[in-house]
Amino acid sequence: MTNTKLKVAVFDGSGDFCFWKTRMLAHLRILGLKGVLKEQESIAPPTEAEEADPENMKKRIEDEKSRRELCEKALDIIFLNIGDKVLRKIDQCTTGAEAWSMLERLYLVNSLPIRVYLQLKVYNYRMRDSNSLDDNIDEFLKMISDLNNLQIQVPDEVQAILILSSLPEKYDMLKETLKYG
Template sequence: MSGYNLQVFDGKTDFSIWQQKMKGILIQQKIFKAVSAKYPENISEEKILENDEFAYSSIILNLSDSVIRKVGKQKSAKELWEKLEELYTETSLPTKLFLLEKFFKYKLDLSKNIDDNIDEFTKLIQDIKLTGDESIDEYSPIVLLNAIPDIYSDVKSAIKYDRDSVNLETIITGLKRIEIDLKTSIPSQNHNEINFVRGRGKYRDNRNNHDKRSKNKSRSRSESSDMDEKRNDKRCYNCDKKGHYIKNCKAKKSGFVLDRSLCAIGFLSGFVHVWLIEPLWRS
């Protein structure tokens, strides 16, 4: 047995992850051929039987009692492996459609960090692949790009329209850089700036209710005026004209870079331009 301690599969944890780790152990022990049944022509029957016994024992010892009761009748490592796949891999059409719908509607959860979001996203991709769809990787970059919240619409537009192609690693790297900069910079910002960055711009104060209502009314009028002004002041990255964004621009693509237009996303503008947009333009 390998020195690696694999968590026993109990039928409730992620089977695909357990299976990959179990495969790694069998390969390390040089007995995965017992599962794949891909032996060289000159191997003896005795060696095949020996490999099968070792592989079978390695797999069965990493299963919980409840799972063993469901698969214990299998006689070989290959049969045991295939039975586990049959029981714990969803390949039905309804399951595939459910996963695809969840995939294409995926949105980043701002209450979680980037790593947790990406872990959830990649697990979804892995589950779809287990249904037999290996082409899902082609759509992953644009789906993750569209998963970025609408408050960063200018960032998405810049990535979409100022680059011939976008890969998953580029988007993930950019998101992580923004997250790191936010963690180091938010403590120095005031209360209202932090709320704006987090997408929670509701007014908060510890004053009495009367003052709070009065303050909210005044702020509401101010915000309404600001919103009207912003709508009239929107500017295109491509032609540098007001009144529309780059995705609606009918002018010939110029590659013009307008740093100040990124201010539409507020406090994040500097980080987005330096860490996410500029590397994309330069590549």
């Protein structure tokens, strides 16, 4: 494990959960804690043969203690990187996996209406003249990222067609050239 100090922005419930989640996963991966975000089955009781071997029992106890410590560290890191409003919603969680699962349930909405809404938003997207091209592309990529987080893939070719068709009128010549040139 490394002692690298990393800073992840605090998630207060109003920002982009998907970006925060990506940064937190990277942070937890660096610290070697990503694996504890999955609910683990409790360790099966030792068999008689295992109980008879004191060395095996000692190793088993140390492994369980180590696993618990990692779970507590992951939970602490999650708690330290969320705002008060979000913490109140998950402060009863006792493991990192439980807290992570609760955050995903609360902030990674995956209902059918949301899925339909996001897809329609992407397929009906039109760039605004008032925004720079970079700002418009960033807005489009955020929508694509939201769909990816819901396991809805938009192929690169389709993305290119959608961006091309969403360009403002001042790019009509460019659109025609790219379509037919």
